[in-house]
Amino acid sequence: MTKPVVTRFAPSPTGYLHIGGGRTALFNWLYAKRTGGIMLLRIEDTDRERSTQAAVDAILDGLTWLGLTWEGEPISQFQRAERHAEVARGLVAAGKAYYCYCTPQDLEIMREEAKSAGRPPRYDGRWRDRDPAEAPAGVKPAIRIKAPLDGETVIDDQVQGRVVFPNKDLDDFIILRSDGTPTYMHAVVVDDHDMGVTHIIRGDDHLTNAARQAIIYGALGWDIPVMAHIPLIHGPDGAKLSKRHGALGVDAYRAMGYLPAALRNYLVRLGWAHGDAEILSTDEMVDLFDLGGIGRSPSRFDFAKLENLNGHYIRTTPDAELLEHVEILLGHMGEAGAALKAKLDADGRARLLAAMPGLKERAKTLLELIDGAAFLFADRPLPLDDKAAALLDDTGRASLAALQQRLSGLADWSAQSTEAAVRAYAEEAGMKLGKVAQPLRAALTGRTTSPPIFDVLAVLGRDESLARIADAA
Ligand code: GLU
Numbered sequence: 280m281t282k283p284v285v286t287r288f289a290p291s292p293t294g295y296l297h298i299g300g301g302r303t304a305l306f307n308w309l310y311a312k313r314t315g316g317i318m319l320l321r322i323e324d325t326d327r328e329r330s331t332q333a334a335v336d337a338i339l340d341g342l343t344w345l346g347l348t349w350e351g352e353p354i355s356q357f358q359r360a361e362r363h364a365e366v367a368r369g370l371v372a373a374g375k376a377y378y379c380y381c382t383p384q385d386l387e388i389m390r391e392e393a394k395s396a397g398r399p400p401r402y403d404g405r406w407r408d409r410d411p412a413e414a415p416a417g418v419k420p421a422i423r424i425k426a427p428l429d430g431e432t433v434i435d436d437q438v439q440g441r442v443v444f445p446n447k448d449l450d451d452f453i454i455l456r457s458d459g460t461p462t463y464m465h466a467v468v469v470d471d472h473d474m475g476v477t478h479i480i481r482g483d484d485h486l487t488n489a490a491r492q493a494i495i496y497g498a499l500g501w502d503i504p505v506m507a508h509i510p511l512i513h514g515p516d517g518a519k520l521s522k523r524h525g526a527l528g529v530d531a532y533r534a535m536g537y538l539p540a541a542l543r544n545y546l547v548r549l550g551w552a553h554g555d556a557e558i559l560s561t562d563e564m565v566d567l568f569d570l571g572g573i574g575r576s577p578s579r580f581d582f583a584k585l586e587n588l589n590g591h592y593i594r595t596t597p598d599a600e601l602l603e604h605v606e607i608l609l610g611h612m613g614e615a616g617a618a619l620k621a622k623l624d625a626d627g628r629a630r631l632l633a634a635m636p637g638l639k640e641r642a643k644t645l646l647e648l649i650d651g652a653a654f655l656f657a658d659r660p661l662p663l664d665d666k667a668a669a670l671l672d673d674t675g676r677a678s679l680a681a682l683q684q685r686l687s688g689l690a691d692w693s694a695q696s697t698e699a700a701v702r703a704y705a706e707e708a709g710m711k712l713g714k715v716a717q718p719l720r721a722a723l724t725g726r727t728t729s730p731p732i733f734d735v736l737a738v739l740g741r742d743e744s745l746a747r748i749a750d751a752a
């Protein structure tokens with residue numbers, strides 16, 4: 280029987296959940312889902328200076344918003360330091376690692392000598408076979424792994440293929456520092472093993488680490504998990520993704536009004552392909568995801584593509600669900616968000632829901648949708664933008680006054696009845712419908728673009744519509 284798949288996402292909590300980290304998490308989550316396995320979450324918080332609880336919270340929040348779930352409690356790498364030390368000492372006992380008593384000064388001299396001889400600055404193995412009885416007094420030793428002196432270390436990577444590292448390039452690196460804390464390289468191996476991780480899917484900036492980790496696995500006699508190193512995301516200009524390109528936190532994408540489903544779809548396509556399919560629901564991704572579909576060249580981040588996808592998801596998401604996303608977003612928008620949220624009582628929500636079909640056709644982001652909905656909740660007299668104000672000249676105001684008359688006589692108020700009344704007026708006055716509708720739009724929304732005008736009348740209702748028209752006339 281093959282072992283059930285266990286993947287893991289292992290972020291370092293030194294900042295928000297970076298968009299590249301979000302993609303790594305998504306791939307691990309998808310692979311686990313696809314294979315009926317599980318994804319674990321390990322917080323790599325051994326760097327005590329740079330790791331913060333705020334960053335841990337931001338990562339959990341970002342993953343949760345993205346809809347990526349993990350099994351059990353997040354595991355703290357720092358909490359496992361004693362286990363890491365115990366494994367390192369076990370390697371010494373087994374003759375696979377050794378105590379190195381070099382002082383920082385010794386190492387500095389070693390580096391200088393290598394430099395002047397034109398050699399790369401590698402540890403020279405001076406304590407590898409030395410009798411510990413020769414240990415200088417008062418020096419706390421570090422533990423170094425006995426790396427193979429010749430031959431090759433090979434990583435059979437699911438994405439990168441067979442990657443060969445000549446062992447002469449890998450020195451006896453430290454696994455436990457002289458202060459007893461594990462190095463990152465060592466902690467990752469011990470944790471992945473203890474957590475039962477079967478597949479390591481991560482950025483290809485960790486590929487050279489994989490070679491060193493393979494040496495530790497070898498020394499411990501442990502199986503190396505399947506590895507898949509994904510090319511990093513680049514900006515549209517081909518350079519490594521930076522802030523300038525949109526290398527922001529997942530929370531920034533939420534704040535820009537993207538839907539999690541759209542971001543998942545965008546991120547999965549950023550490095551993975553299934554034929555030409557661009558739009559993939561999460562269920563489809565789970566059905567189709569495989570490591571073989573991950574490309575070897577870095578993909579480029581493209582905001583226009585993300586916006587288009589987001590527009591698609593906004594149009595196809597059920598109205599009530601969209602309303603929930605709007606409310607989540609408002610909760611992250613500070614005062615402006617709180618002000619609008621306060622208006623979403625039962626009445627306000629009903630009004631927004633009624634307007635949703637018209638609003639969602641016009642929005643590529645939730646921010647655009649919220650902006651388009653502003654007229655629903657605006658206080659009278661409505662603020663007008665410049666273009667709208669220009670429509671309310673003498674002619675515009677005169678036609679509004681006439682419309683006000685007609686509309687107030689309507690027995691029933693709906694998109695159909697108001698449309699019939701406005702059309703009848705335009706015909707009698709010998710004006711094109713647009714000529715009549717534009718000042719009406721300005722009066723009702725304060726803008727020159729909005730959902731279809733008769734829907735606007737219906738959503739606002741008789742009293743509010745007539746009052747806005749009267750204000751403008
Ligand atoms: N903590 C590492 C990072 O955030 C990931 C290490 C790993 O996946 O092995 O880049």
